[in-house]
Amino acid sequence: MSWVWFAFVGYLCGSIPFGLLLTRMAGLGDVREIGSRSIGATNVLRTGNKKIAALTLLCDALKGLLPVLAATYVDTPHAATAAGLGALVGHIFPVWLKFKGGKGVATGLGVLFGWNWILGLVFCTVWLLMFLLKKISSLSALAALVLTVVATFGIAAWRGESGIPALFLPVLAIAVVVFIAHRANIQRLLKGEEPKSSFSKSA
Numbered sequence: 486m487s488w489v490w491f492a493f494v495g496y497l498c499g500s501i502p503f504g505l506l507l508t509r510m511a512g513l514g515d516v517r518e519i520g521s522r523s524i525g526a527t528n529v530l531r532t533g534n535k536k537i538a539a540l541t542l543l544c545d546a547l548k549g550l551l552p553v554l555a556a557t558y559v560d561t562p563h564a565a566t567a568a569g570l571g572a573l574v575g576h577i578f579p580v581w582l583k584f585k586g587g588k589g590v591a592t593g594l595g596v597l598f599g600w601n602w603i604l605g606l607v608f609c610t611v612w613l614l615m616f617l618l619k620k621i622s623s624l625s626a627l628a629a630l631v632l633t634v635v636a637t638f639g640i641a642a643w644r645g646e647s648g649i650p651a652l653f654l655p656v657l658a659i660a661v662v663v664f665i666a667h668r669a670n671i672q673r674l675l676k677g678e679e680p681k682s683s684f685s686k687s688a
Contacts, residue, residue: 487560488567495552495568499575499592502582503544504529511537517585521669525587527622527682545591546598548572553599566655569596573659577666588666590626593659597633600652607636620681623670630660 504524508516513532516524520531526542552568576592578584598605608629615625634656641650664671673679 488564491552491556491560491564492567492571495556495571496575498548498552499572500579500581500586501544501548501575502579502586503548504541504587505582507537507541507544508532508534513537517582523587524582525589526591528587530682542591545576545587546595548576549592549595550599551595553596557599562651565600569599570655570658572596573662577662588670589659589663593630593663596659597656600655601640603640604633604636604652604656608633616682621674621679622682623667623679624674627664627667627671630663634660 502524504516504526508514508529511534513534516522516529516532520528522528526538526545529541530538532538549569549572552572553565556564556568573589573592573596575586577586577589579586594605594608597608611629611632612625615628616622619625634653637650637653637656640652641647670679
């Protein structure tokens with residue numbers, strides 16, 4: 486039952502609202518009052534401060550990565566899986582903010598790198614290529630997640646494994662949770678109303 490403990494630790498780590506804390510420390514106000522009202526890095530970027538947005542991205546990724554690495558080091562792969570999923574849930578539903586947090590992309594990326602660095606690399610590559618083409622952060626993240634789920638089969642085949650890959654269901658769970666968190670974005674995408682993002686603004 487150690488996985489329950491690691492899921493709880495992961496949740497606590499994931500629930501740290503770095504986007505909110507960093508923007509307040511930088512004197513940028515409450516990030517929940519602008520844009521999508523999310524505490525994630527994309528919404529932090531809407532404050533116009535690229536450095537704080539980048540720091541938020543890094544911290545949100547680390548709070549997904551570190552619990553997974555800790556669980557991997559001291560326990561079993563099941564504990565690492567539980568820690569990662571706990572961190573993702575903590576970021577999206579932080580108890581400190583009445584369960585209204587971010588959308589899980591950066592934290593999910595950290596979890597992916599913790600589970601398998603190739604999956605993290607696949608996500609980053611697809612996200613970057615899609616963003617260069619469309620300039621839409623949400624679309625890039627959703628497309629990257631879909632292909633990362635598919636990539637679990639590619640990794641298993643490369644290793645000579647048969648059947649359903651061990652990471653397929655955990656990665657699929659991340660994709661499903663993040664897709665649900667992006668349901669408003671998906672509606673706007675379908676209507677052609679999702680705004681484009683830009684990282685060229687000065688800060």
